[in-house]
Amino acid sequence: MQSGSCSFNLWKVAVDFDGTTVHRVRFLRTADTGFVPVQFTKFLAGKGTDFTPLKSAALDGDSVYAKIYREVSKIPYGKTKTYAEIAEAVGTHARVVGNAMSRNPTPLIIPCHRVVGSDGLGGFSPDIDIKKALLTLEKKVSKNIP
DNA sequence: GCGCCGATCATCA
């Protein structure tokens, strides 16, 4: 297992990974030492749109959470879906989807920022500004990929 | 049109 961090706006993105399997991604105010997979730095710089061949450890399993994470990871770059849509696709309730996002062990890889509420942005932890910034970034970058 | 309240359900303590 390795870990490292890189910057995104005012935040540090700490990544724990093992080969191509990412176990944990966290947003921190302070930086750890170490490097992160190049996919992260490219993505956060708007120079990459996916994390291939990286995968999240949270996608494994048959729990409802794993299904939700798989469904969320299908959302294409620059697009968004609502909690209700995800819930319907998985066969559960929107509240559970919100719960799954809240406990999302690997943001970014599982693009939880692309899941929004029916009437707006929804929420994000630890800071809604991160979600806003990611969506703004993706909107901007996807314009340059006609 | 806006705000409150109940429904609903998989985790975690």
Add this chain to the structure above:
DNA sequence: TGATGATCGGCGC
């Protein structure tokens, strides 16, 4: 068990 949410939709004002 019981409490807890990054929600949704309906109802009253």
